[in-house]
Amino acid sequence: MSGNKDSDGGWKNFVWNSEKKEFLGRTGGSWFKILLFYLIFYGCLAGIFVGTIQALLLTLSKDKPTYQDRVAPPGxxxxxxxxxxxxxxxxxxxxxxxxxxxxxxxxxxxxxxxxxxxxxxxxxxxxxxxxxxxxxxxxxxxxxxxxxxxxxxxxxxxxxxxxxxxxxxxxxxxxxxxxxxxxxxxxxxxxxxxxxxxxxxxxxxxxxxxxxxxxxxxxxxxxxxxxxxxxxxxxxxxxxxxxxxxxxxxxxxxxxxxxxxxxxxxxxxxxxxxxxxxxxxxxxxxxxxxxx
CATH class of the missing domain: 2.60.40.1660 (Na, k-atpase alpha subunit.)
Structure with a gap:
């Protein structure tokens, strides 16, 4: 019984450590830094993706297909x-x-x-x-x-x-x-x-x-x-x-x-x-x- 209590207490302590003020093993400052890192990282990836698509669209005409060299004769x-x-x-x-x-x-x-x-x-x-x-x-x-x-x-x-x-x-x-x-x-x-x-x-x-x-x-x-x-x-x-x-x-x-x-x-x-x-x-x- 005591082993189960210790195990249960260890699990609760990992989720929230009231002594160190840690949630899932990280303090509030640590969570802020890692979330800020991933926000910037994925924001840069999204920016690169959008920029690439926009650059591609600049090479295409909205009025006619740019590349028709492989278009078959009409059906x-x-x-x-x-x-x-x-x-x-x-x-x-x-x-x-x-x-x-x-x-x-x-x-x-x-x-x-x-x-x-x-x-x-x-x-x-x-x-x-x-x-x-x-x-x-x-x-x-x-x-x-x-x-x-x-x-x-x-x-x-x-x-x-x-x-x-x-x-x-x-x-x-x-x-x-x-x-x-x-x-x-x-x-x-x-x-x-x-x-x-x-x-x-x-x-x-x-x-x-x-x-x-x-x-x-x-x-x-x-x-x-x-x-x-x-x-x-x-x-x-x-x-x-x-x-x-x-x-x-x-x-x-x-x-x-x-x-x-x-x-x-x-x-x-x-x-x-x-x-x-x-x-x-x-x-x-x-x-x-x-x-x-």
């Missing part, structure tokens, strides 16, 4: 998006394609003419033209792009062709700050069945598998020309170009054979647009289309 994306790029629906069942219609409506809302008003918007023509250099503009203007240019895929048909089994897909080229897509040279036009302007990035879709030949009656294209006109480029970034609208291309698949999965590949063609086996959306995309 080609489509709406509606779906899991595993599958678009599958039943013509007689609106619930099977309602999610596709909703995503198309939401995406095209920004392209309503009522949204494109004010001094920041301007008409840039309805035919492909060369680049718009806006480097001298303090507030970058935006080329208008009305959804009405997409004609049968603009929403005049509220079901975007899904009810009739002729679905629409909206295509865009992903944004890269200050990127100027180059129109394809003659050597890269071998895959294109139509003549295109020298001021556009053409889009072309085709059946990916030989066994799907004849499973689609026609592929229709809607937009300005056969693809993305150059007057919509370059894009200057969110800070300088907050209202920027990407040009769009609509593709409609007409008279699709029912009950069969059809593989379709769409590509953007340009001298500085490449394709990668590792990234299936770099300059192109595949979709699996099933209509029943």
């Amino acid at each position: 080609l994306s489509h709406t509606p998006r779906s899991d595993k790029s599958e678009i599958s629906f039943k013509k007689s069942d609106p619930s099977s394609y309602s999610k596709y219609v909703q995503s198309m409506n939401e995406f095209l809302e920004l392209y309503n003419e009522t949204k494109q008003t004010g001094d920041s918007y301007e008409e840039c023509g309805t035919s492909p033209r060369t680049y718009k250099d806006r480097s001298m503009e303090e507030k970058k203007k935006v080329c208008k792009f009305s959804r009405s240019l997409l004609k049968d895929c603009s929403g005049t048909d509220p079901d975007y062709g899904f009810m009739e089994g002729n679905p629409c897909v909206i295509i865009k080229l992903n944004r890269i700050v200050n990127f100027r897509p180059k129109a394809p040279s003659n050597n890269s036009l071998l895959e294109l069945p139509v003549k295109v302007s020298s001021n556009e990035i053409p889009i072309y879709c085709k059946l990916k598998r030989a066994e799907d030949e004849g499973q689609i009656g026609e592929i229709k294209y809607y937009g300005i020309g056969q693809g993305f006109p150059l007057q919509y480029y370059p894009y200057y970034g969110k800070q300088l170009h907050p209202d920027y609208l990407q040009p769009l291309m609509a593709v409609q698949f007409v008279n699709v054979t029912e009950g069969k999965e059809i593989r379709i590949e769409c590509k953007a063609f340009g001298d500085n647009i490449d394709y990668s086996e590792k990234d299936r959306y770099q300059g192109r995309f595949d979709i699996k289309l099933t209509v029943s």
Whole structure:
């Protein structure tokens, strides 16, 4: 019993020694010095860290990425998006394609003419033209792009062709700050069945598998020309170009054979647009289309 008391008394004495006025083995002055040391030490570390970050931020521009040397060529994306790029629906069942219609409506809302008003918007023509250099503009203007240019895929048909089994897909080229897509040279036009302007990035879709030949009656294209006109480029970034609208291309698949999965590949063609086996959306995309 006496041993336990001594042990208990020793523990209490370590926490607070009333004779030496020590708390946890240190006097008040000792605690003040060590806390002051660590306060200064960690304060200096925090100051060095903040100073380093501030110095780094001084080398970066808020308007555009400073380092883009490893940025891949732009991706080609489509709406509606779906899991595993599958678009599958039943013509007689609106619930099977309602999610596709909703995503198309939401995406095209920004392209309503009522949204494109004010001094920041301007008409840039309805035919492909060369680049718009806006480097001298303090507030970058935006080329208008009305959804009405997409004609049968603009929403005049509220079901975007899904009810009739002729679905629409909206295509865009992903944004890269200050990127100027180059129109394809003659050597890269071998895959294109139509003549295109020298001021556009053409889009072309085709059946990916030989066994799907004849499973689609026609592929229709809607937009300005056969693809993305150059007057919509370059894009200057969110800070300088907050209202920027990407040009769009609509593709409609007409008279699709029912009950069969059809593989379709769409590509953007340009001298500085490449394709990668590792990234299936770099300059192109595949979709699996099933209509029943």
